[in-house]
Amino acid sequence: MKDTLEKIRLNTLESLKNAEDEAAIDAINLAVFGKNGSLTEILKGMGKLSKEERAAVGQLVNGVKKELEKELNERKAEIAAKMQELRFAKEAIDVTEPGKISMPEGHLHPMTQTYREIRDALVGMGFTTYEGPEVEYDDYNFTKLNLPLDHPARDMQDTFYVNDKVVLRTHTSPLEARALLNLKPPFRLIMPGRVFRVDEVDASHSPVFMQMEGFVVDKDLTLADLKGTLLTFIHAVFGEDVKMRFRPSYFPFTEPSAEVDVSCTLCGGKGCRLCKGTGWLEILGSGVTNPHELENCGLDPKEWKAFAFGLGVDRIASLKYGITDIRLEYENDARFLKQF
Ligand code: DAH
Numbered sequence: 001m002k003d004t005l006e007k008i009r010l011n012t013l014e015s016l017k018n019a020e021d022e023a024a025i026d027a028i029n030l031a032v033f034g035k036n037g038s039l040t041e042i043l044k045g046m047g048k049l050s051k052e053e054r055a056a057v058g059q060l061v062n063g064v065k066k067e068l069e070k071e072l073n074e075r076k077a078e079i080a081a082k083m084q085e086l087r088f089a090k091e092a093i094d095v096t097e098p099g100k101i102s103m104p105e106g107h108l109h110p111m112t113q114t115y116r117e118i119r120d121a122l123v124g125m126g127f128t129t130y131e132g133p134e135v136e137y138d139d140y141n142f143t144k145l146n147l148p149l150d151h152p153a154r155d156m157q158d159t160f161y162v163n164d165k166v167v168l169r170t171h172t173s174p175l176e177a178r179a180l181l182n183l184k185p186p187f188r189l190i191m192p193g194r195v196f197r198v199d200e201v202d203a204s205h206s207p208v209f210m211q212m213e214g215f216v217v218d219k220d221l222t223l224a225d226l227k228g229t230l231l232t233f234i235h236a237v238f239g240e241d242v243k244m245r246f247r248p249s250y251f252p253f254t255e256p257s258a259e260v261d262v263s264c265t266l267c268g269g270k271g272c273r274l275c276k277g278t279g280w281l282e283i284l285g286s287g288v289t290n291p292h293e294l295e296n297c298g299l300d301p302k303e304w305k306a307f308a309f310g311l312g313v314d315r316i317a318s319l320k321y322g323i324t325d326i327r328l329e330y331e332n333d334a335r336f337l338k339q340f
Contacts, residue, residue, distance in 0.1 A: 001042065001045070001057060002057075002060065004042065005042060005060060005061060005064055008032065008038045008039060008042070008064070009064050009067070009068065011038075012028060012032050012038075012068050012071075012072075013068075013071060015028050016028060016071055016072060016075045017075075019075060019079065020079070021079060021083070022076065022079055022080065022083070025072065025075060025076045025079060028072065029072060032068060032072075033065075033068075033069075039061070039064070039065055039068070042061055043061060046058065046061070107340070109332075109337060109340075110317050110321055110323070110329070110337070110340040111210060111313055111314055111317045111329055113317075113340065114237065114313060114316050114317040114320055115192060115210070115212065115313045117233075117236055117237045118190075118212060118233050118236070118237055118311075118313075118316070119190055119192070119212075120236070121232055121233035121235075121236035121237070122188075122190050122214065122229070122233055123190070124232075125188070125229060125232060126188050127188040127189060127190045127214070127216075128187075128188070128189060128190070129189070129190045129191070129192065130175060130178075130179055130183075130189040130190070130191050131175070131191065131192070131193060132174065132175045132178050132191070132193070133169075134168060134169055134193065134194055134195075134196070135162060135166060135167075135168060135169075136166070136167055136168070136169040136174050137165060137166060137167075137174075138161075138164070138165050138166065138167050139165070139177075140174035140177040140178060141159075141167050141169050141170060141171075141173075141174045142154060143296070144174075144177040144293065144296045144297055145173055145174070145176065145177060145252060145253040145293055145296075146252040146253050146290050146292040146293050146296070147252045147253075151252060153250075153251075153252045158170075158197050158198035158199065159197070159198065160196050160197075160198060160207075168195075168196035169193075169195055169196065170195055170196065170197055171195050171211055171213075171310060172191050172192065172193050172195060172211040172212060172213035172310060173213055173253060173308070173310060175189075175191035175193070175213055175215070176191075176213065176215050176253070176289070176293065176297075176308060177293070177296070177297050179191070179215060179217075180217070180293075180294065180297035180298070180299055181297050181298065185217040185218065185299070185304055186216075186217055186218040186219065187215075187216070187217055188215075188216045189213075189214070189215045189216070190212060190213075190214060191212065191213040191214075191215060192210065192211070192212045192213075192313070193210070193211065193212075194208055194209070194210055194211075195208070195209060195210070195211045196208050197209075201327065202327075203324065203325045203326060203327065204326055205326070206314075206326055206327065206330055208330075209312060209313075209314050209326070209330075210312070210313040210314055211310055211311065211312055211313065212310070212311055212313055213308065213309070213310045214229070214286075214308060214309045214310075215289075215306065215307075215308045216229070216306060216307050216308075217289075217299075217304055217305070217306040218304070218305060218306075219303065219304065219305065220305060221288075221305040221306065221307055222305075223256070223288060223307070225307065226286060226287075226288070226307040226309070227244075227246065229307075229309075230244065230260055230284075230286065230309060231244050234260075234262055234283075237316060237320060238262055238265060238319075238320060241268075242262050242263050242265070243262065243263040243269065244260060244261070244262055244263075245260070245261040245262075245263075245280055246258040246259075246260060247259045247260070247261060247282075249285065249287075251285055251287055252290065253287075253289065253290050253293050253308065254285075254286065254287025254288055254289055254290055254307075254308060255287065255288060255290045255291075256287055256288060257285065257286070257287035258285075258286055258287055259282055259284070259285055259286075260282070260283055260284045260285075260286055260309070261280035261281055261282050261283065262280070262281055262283055262319075263279060263280060263281075264278075264279050264280060264281055265281065265319050265320065265322070266322060267279065274322075281319055283311060283315065283316060283319065284309050284310060284311035284312075285309065285310050285311075286307070286308065286309035286310070287307065287308065287309075288305070288306070288307050289305075289306035289307060289308055293306075294306060314326055314329045314330075317329060321340060
């Protein structure tokens with residue numbers, strides 16, 4: 001009986017070692033401790049033994065029973081832990097794995113891109129942005145800028161009047177007056193914003209469009225400072241190869257005044273359809289600020305000098321990207337905007 005017991009013990013330990021899953025453990029449990037299990041049979045057979053033998057064998061059997069029960073439980077726990085680990089490994093989510101659906105990515109409007117290129121080049125030269133209202137006093141939009149009520153140049157721009165004294169600003173130039181009245185010079189400003197004119201919508205006109213004014217006030221400034229400033233941002237927007245040309249012009253708020261052209265972005269200056277054969281494209285108005293404007297805003301023109309320039313952001317974007325219809329820049333057709 002002792003030998004049988006030892007055999008059961010060794011067999012069971014061996015099978016426990018080889019068991020791979022919980023079902024195998026349950027089978028061993030049944031084969032050893034079940035109703036007809038090998039150890040149960042031994043316990044049943046103990047009735048035939050003498051009293052002394054029973055005590056000795058009983059102790060042995062109990063020892064083996066305890067040992068095997070302990071081994072079985074340990075192995076069962078071990079297998080359960082391993083199973084859980086496998087399950088966790090299978091269920092793990094790799095959060096760094098790229099997604100299956102690619103999200104559509106937007107980008108900046110070509111006009112915003114162009115504006116930011118101009119702005120960034122100017123910020124690099126010490127400019128900061130300054131903004132003001134779209135509904136503006138006639139006084140700031142015209143009078144303070146050396147355009148009194150009876151000035152013929154008021155007809156250069158067709159104005160939306162809100163009432164006698166208030167207009168929708170026709171340009172960003174009223175911000176010059178606001179800056180002069182509110183800020184302490186010296187300063188260098190970029191003044192962007194929407195402007196409004198009574199115009200029918202067509203390929204080159206829109207009643208609302210975006211302008212940007214540059215305005216510098218300091219003790220001694222010359223036309224050369226204006227030229228250098230313009231050339232720097234023109235190169236940033238159109239590339240280093242583009243040429244700049246100053247052409248004498250007239251604006252009430254500047255004296256002298258100049259319109260600025262760049263060599264044609266399409267033909268490089270040879271002459272084509274875009275530049276109407278001239279080789280040049282007009283991009284902005286500029287000049288040395290008229291002393292009357294400084295005076296109107298409380299600055300002594302003997303002490304302070306200023307220069308200014310104003311441009312249409314949509315026009316610059318059109319020339320840069322070869323857009324031939326201004327409406328495309330304001331209609332937000334995704335098929336058009338996707339190209340930039
Ligand atoms: N305000 C002018 C316009 O809307 C543009 C302009 C011209 C602005 C000359 C200036 C300037 O500051 O000096 O047509």
